Amino acid sequence: MRINLGEDEQPEIGLIALIDCIFFLLMFFMVATSFKKPDDPKPTEELLVTLPNAEASLQKLKAGPAPLIIGIDKDGKVYLGKDQVSTQALHHTLKQEALSSPKRPIRIDGDELTKYQDIVHVLDLCQFEGLTNISLHTRK
8 A cells, every 4th residue: 555645846955055054164264274374484485686796805915825716607617727627627636735735725706697506516625625715706
């Protein structure tokens, strides 16, 4: 026997309740994420720095031994005087210089477009051999 429960109604989705739930979730996530600020700046940000001219370069230096001049161009090529040298040859020359006269001044002439890493590499070679009287040539 079949029991008649009334008319068969199609189920409906309550749109008002669904909209309320979505609005509540949207407001929750907006409030939860909008008040969080980073404590420290991003480490990858670059500083926009214009390097100044050095006023001390205008002063005359004391007479002393002639400095060993190491040049670095914008492509990272290293020059000893006016001759291009390899890193191994520069290291060998610095080693000999450290043995013969460890107080001799070293002057690094770097192009303004030279990567900082190339200059640091030459500084490391000088300091590794014990040469500490190092100067960087600047514009006047």
